[in-house]
Amino acid sequence: MNQVPYDGGRLAALADEIIGNVRELARLGWTPATSSNFSSRLDERHAAITVSGRDKGRLVPGDIMVVDFDGKAVGSDHRPSAETLLHTQLYRRFEDVGCILHTHSHNQTVASRLFSGAGHIRLEGYELLKAFRGNETHETAVDVPVLPNSQHMPTLAAQVDALLDKGPMWGYLIDGHGLYAWGRDMAEARRHLDAFEFLLGCELELRRLTGPR
Numbered sequence: 180m181n182q183v184p185y186d187g188g189r190l191a192a193l194a195d196e197i198i199g200n201v202r203e204l205a206r207l208g209w210t211p212a213t214s215s216n217f218s219s220r221l222d223e224r225h226a227a228i229t230v231s232g233r234d235k236g237r238l239v240p241g242d243i244m245v246v247d248f249d250g251k252a253v254g255s256d257h258r259p260s261a262e263t264l265l266h267t268q269l270y271r272r273f274e275d276v277g278c279i280l281h282t283h284s285h286n287q288t289v290a291s292r293l294f295s296g297a298g299h300i301r302l303e304g305y306e307l308l309k310a311f312r313g314n315e316t317h318e319t320a321v322d323v324p325v326l327p328n329s330q331h332m333p334t335l336a337a338q339v340d341a342l343l344d345k346g347p348m349w350g351y352l353i354d355g356h357g358l359y360a361w362g363r364d365m366a367e368a369r370r371h372l373d374a375f376e377f378l379l380g381c382e383l384e385l386r387r388l389t390g391p392r
């Protein structure tokens with residue numbers, strides 16, 4: 180019998196959780212045209228992650244595979260997400276990161292284009308900033324970084340590492356691409372993702388109503 184170096188029961192439970200959540204995100208239109216990828220920490224060396232190129236609105240358990248934190252497939256011949264390094268770098272760096280969600284919503288993509296010149300978008304004064312772990316008041320600001328897009332994942336990962344060296348953050352945008360958000364578990368990562376999406380939508384709407392600020 181082929182033994183795998185992780186807990187198969189936990190993998191099945193995490194796969195169910197990813198599938199259920201991603202169906203909701205897909206119904207919202209945040210995962211168009213097979214875009215987006217999702218993962219959860221399996222243990223201290225492995226993560227469950229979506230197989231590359233799958234329709235994220237129709238995921239089945241076979242669309243979730245295991246990688247180690249070097250990004251190598253474990254117990255599977257499938258190809259993991261093309262953006263696996265952007266997941267594993269966070270699991271490696273922070274032992275309390277348990278779930279990473281990457282989506283390509285309309286708001287995320289438009290905001291990334293609009294603010295790529297500035298390099299970040301400032302979210303300030305919103306009650307919903309309290310959705311981010313560590314924030315206890317609306318009287319604060321969160322700068323969401325906007326990274327230049329690249330097909331070379333080590334380049335993107337190096338930029339993310341440089342940002343993380345400056346302080347904690349719960350997500351970033353990639354120009355013309357989408358949003359990465361994460362948390363201790365699926366519930367927290369979803370809360371962060373939902374908050375980013377809502378607040379980016381508010382900023383875009385404000386600009387439509389009042390012009391550049």
Ligand SMILES: CSCCC(=O)C(=O)COP(=O)(O)O
Pocket residue numbers: 212213214215216229230231232233259260261262281
């Ligand atoms: C058609 S989307 C282009 C790739 C991408 O940005 C993405 O999020 C999905 O890539 P994956 O390899 O994880 O399916």
Ligand SMILES: [Zn+2]
Pocket residue numbers: 214215216262281283356357
């Ligand atoms: Zn993507």
